[in-house]
Amino acid sequence: MALQTRVKLAKLDAPKLHGLDRDALIRIYRTMYLSRRLDDREIQLKRQNKIFFQISGAGHEAVTAAMGLLLRPGTDWLYSYYRDRALCLMLGVKPLDMLLQAVGAKDDPSSGGRQMPSHWGLPHLNIVNKSSCTGTQFVQAVGAAEATLYYGDHPKALAQAKKAPLGQHVRHEPDEIVYVSAGDGATSEGEFWESLNAACAGKLPLLYLIEDNGYAISVPVEVQTAGGSISKLARGFPGLHIAECDGTDPLESYAICKAAVQYCRERRGPALVHAHVTRPYSHSLSDDEKLYKTPEEREDEAHRDPISKFSLLLVREGIFDQKEIEALESEVDQEVRNAADEALAAEEPTIDSIRVNIYSPDIDPTSAAFEAQPQLHGAPKTMVEMVAATLSDEMARDDRITVFGEDVADASREESLKQVKGKGGVFKATSGLQRKYGHDRVFNTPLAEASIVGRAIGMATRGLKPIAEIQFFDYIWPAMMQIRDELCVMRWRSNGVFKCPAILRVPIGGYLTGGAIYHSQSGESIFTHCPGLRVVMPSTALDVAGLLRTAIRSDDPVMFLEHKHLYRQPYNRSEYPGPDYTVPFGKARVVTEGTEVSIITYGALVHRAEVAAAQLLREGISVEIVDLRSLSPYDWEAIAKTVRKTHRVIVAYEDMFSWGYGAEIAARIADELFEELDAPVKRVAAMDTFCAYQPKLEDVILPQTSHITAAVHQILEY
Numbered sequence: 001m002a003l004q005t006r007v008k009l010a011k012l013d014a015p016k017l018h019g020l021d022r023d024a025l026i027r028i029y030r031t032m033y034l035s036r037r038l039d040d041r042e043i044q045l046k047r048q049n050k051i052f053f054q055i056s057g058a059g060h061e062a063v064t065a066a067m068g069l070l071l072r073p074g075t076d077w078l079y080s081y082y083r084d085r086a087l088c089l090m091l092g093v094k095p096l097d098m099l100l101q102a103v104g105a106k107d108d109p110s111s112g113g114r115q116m117p118s119h120w121g122l123p124h125l126n127i128v129n130k131s132s133c134t135g136t137q138f139v140q141a142v143g144a145a146e147a148t149l150y151y152g153d154h155p156k157a158l159a160q161a162k163k164a165p166l167g168q169h170v171r172h173e174p175d176e177i178v179y180v181s182a183g184d185g186a187t188s189e190g191e192f193w194e195s196l197n198a199a200c201a202g203k204l205p206l207l208y209l210i211e212d213n214g215y216a217i218s219v220p221v222e223v224q225t226a227g228g229s230i231s232k233l234a235r236g237f238p239g240l241h242i243a244e245c246d247g248t249d250p251l252e253s254y255a256i257c258k259a260a261v262q263y264c265r266e267r268r269g270p271a272l273v274h275a276h277v278t279r280p281y282s283h284s285l286s287d288d289e290k291l292y293k294t295p296e297e298r299e300d301e302a303h304r305d306p307i308s309k310f311s312l313l314l315v316r317e318g319i320f321d322q323k324e325i326e327a328l329e330s331e332v333d334q335e336v337r338n339a340a341d342e343a344l345a346a347e348e349p350t351i352d353s354i355r356v357n358i359y360s361p362d363i364d365p366t367s368a369a370f371e372a373q374p375q376l377h378g379a380p381k382t383m384v385e386m387v388a389a390t391l392s393d394e395m396a397r398d399d400r401i402t403v404f405g406e407d408v409a410d411a412s413r414e415e416s417l418k419q420v421k422g423k424g425g426v427f428k429a430t431s432g433l434q435r436k437y438g439h440d441r442v443f444n445t446p447l448a449e450a451s452i453v454g455r456a457i458g459m460a461t462r463g464l465k466p467i468a469e470i471q472f473f474d475y476i477w478p479a480m481m482q483i484r485d486e487l488c489v490m491r492w493r494s495n496g497v498f499k500c501p502a503i504l505r506v507p508i509g510g511y512l513t514g515g516a517i518y519h520s521q522s523g524e525s526i527f528t529h530c531p532g533l534r535v536v537m538p539s540t541a542l543d544v545a546g547l548l549r550t551a552i553r554s555d556d557p558v559m560f561l562e563h564k565h566l567y568r569q570p571y572n573r574s575e576y577p578g579p580d581y582t583v584p585f586g587k588a589r590v591v592t593e594g595t596e597v598s599i600i601t602y603g604a605l606v607h608r609a610e611v612a613a614a615q616l617l618r619e620g621i622s623v624e625i626v627d628l629r630s631l632s633p634y635d636w637e638a639i640a641k642t643v644r645k646t647h648r649v650i651v652a653y654e655d656m657f658s659w660g661y662g663a664e665i666a667a668r669i670a671d672e673l674f675e676e677l678d679a680p681v682k683r684v685a686a687m688d689t690f691c692a693y694q695p696k697l698e699d700v701i702l703p704q705t706s707h708i709t710a711a712v713h714q715i716l717e718y
């Protein structure tokens with residue numbers, strides 16, 4: 001920038017400048033103006049149908065530019081929402097990078113043409129890839145801030161994380177902080193409150209910036225937020241530094257943000273800055289605010305526009321003269337023109353790229369590398385004991401592992417452990433782990449499933465290996481958005497530069513005699529329907545050891561389904577197979593060989609199928625049973641092999657009959673192996689209803705051995 005210092009700063013009071021020198025003021029103005037011009041250019045391109053969506057940072061530039069001066073690029077961690085364009089520019093994101101995303105270019109560094117514009121994600125700047133969901137970022141930022149503290153105490157974990165795939169992006173500095181931003185509307189999401197609770201309880205170095213433009217699309221803030229002020233509402237949170245500022249004034253914003261940043265850097269706890277900003281360009285280009293904002297309101301906003309206000313102030317105070325402003329602006333205009341020209345000429349992503357980065361390209365959990373011989377020893381363990389034993393061995397090997405959820409610790413009050421045995425999970429699957437590995441590695445969380453998963457995502461994104469427990473499958477639903485829209489998608493939407501290989505251990509299933517509606521649910525197909533997620537469901541203790549270890553050593557998010565009814569059965573116990581025993585994903589196990597009918601199954605139905613097969617054998621009927629073990633990916637070769645052998649096939653699963661997991665398997669067999677079939681594919685599954693408490697009803701609702709034998713007879717009679 002060829003600007004000369006012709007005018008001294010003397011006119012503006014030094015205290016009002018909060019230590020900002022002339023260069024800093026110019027940087028702020030330049031960034032604000034550049035941000036606005038990029039929005040303007042995108043709007044123009046959208047109108048010309050050269051880009052496909054636009055959402056602006058207009059009106060938010062002052063506070064975000066000021067914040068950008070205070071955060072340290074590549075040191076602090078950012079969960080930045082779509083109106084943070086000026087902040088991103090200040091930290092070093094290039095205008096070209098932004099426009100490459102707008103045009104959906106192959107070289108869009110945030111997503112490779114997969115996400116809408118303004119969905120930032122740049123690993124070299126620690127800007128974590130953001131989805132379009134309002135509010136999910138809050139709890140992920142909590143996890144990232146927990147990683148900050150964890151790495152400080154566990155240098156070995158940091159070293160291990162750096163050696164893992166994408167370890168080049170793993171960084172930790174002793175005084176780093178985590179920044180998360182959102183609009184006023186997003187603070188109504190439960191995750192905002194869950195995150196505040198966790199951040200204050202953990203005294204986390206987490207800085208919130210709430211950019212309050214008075215509206216969430218068309219909903220005004222007083223309808224959104226009780227009393228109309230989020231900072232007033234949040235005041236009861238202990239240890240939370242709260243401050244409010246005029247976010248259209250960069251100098252005031254700078255001062256307020258500076259104190260908040262410092263509070264977090266000094267490890268005094270989380271801070272929240274509530275900045276009042278404007279939104280002059282409607283919510284997005286798909287919205288017209290004239291439909292719900294009065295002309296007076298819009299005029300009032302125009303008077304508060306941060307760009308015009310700040311340029312006036314700079315001239316009035318003698319920091320710039322009009323010519324210098326004009327020179328700077330025309331230089332920025334040229335920069336935007338050049339970037340737009342380059343972006344418009346950029347290559348588009350190829351069709352071949354669509355499937356890239358759904359899963360890890362670095363570790364293939366289906367590969368032969370995960371085939372191992374068990375070194376069996378010791379007394380037989382139940383499935384639940386095997387979970388604890390496997391977790392324990394893996395935790396000894398890998399300091400990156402944290403274990404958390406509801407009731408998973410032995411006792412949150414560590415001093416009590418001298419007097420009590422400890423809880424270790426409602427099923428005891430994590431028993432003894434806190435005692436062995438300490439409360440910073442094994443801990444209880446508040447009862448808040450979205451934040452359990454969100455925190456796992458945040459930690460995993462920063463290189464840790466979180467193993468979170470959802471206490472019962474029936475209660476996974478508050479976490480559904482974190483799973484479906486975040487956990488599964490992070491790698492794909494960032495085109496492979498971010499990942500979150502967290503493990504969710506989820507006790508599932510019925511046959512509990514009294515489990516009723518809310519402790520008996522199945523529903524695995526809802527999650528096998530999520531690309532990016534691995535879903536496994538062992539039916540034996542030996543497979544628990546092998547598959548859980550593979551889950552931990554893989555590089556993808558895994559849903560590890562543990563059938564509660566199988567946890568303590570005598571028939572599926574095993575001796576411990578040793579600390580390196582793994583079972584590859586996507587490899588079925590032939591439980592019983594047979595020749596006349598195949599039963600393809602998994603989970604609690606495996607044993608029921610075995611009992612049925614033994615009965616049928618006495619009648620002279622030979623049944624082959626295939627335990628899939630891994631539901632996504634699944635072993636199509638094993639399925640095809642057994643179908644080609646017996647030509648009659650039953651898919652047995654515990655979930656409801658319609659739309660269940662077996663429907664997909666049956667459909668694919670019908671599609672690809674039709675010529676092999678001597679009878680239609682049959683399904684044995686639960687009734688299309690809920691699971692009742694009364695055991696006699698439960699027996700009828702869930703699939704039983706008798707249903708399997710009946711289906712075998714039927715299919716043989718066809």
Ligand SMILES: Cc1ncc(C[n+]2csc(CCOP(=O)(O)OP(=O)(O)O)c2C)c(N)n1
Binds near residue numbers: 182187
């Ligand atoms: C979970 C979720 N619900 C709804 C939407 C649709 N949506 C996108 S932005 C938005 C309003 C957000 O308002 P606010 O948080 O105030 O941010 P602003 O856009 O005003 O900066 C809505 C409802 C979404 N993206 N995510």
Ligand SMILES: [Mg+2]
Binds near residue numbers: 211215216217
């Ligand atoms: Mg808003």
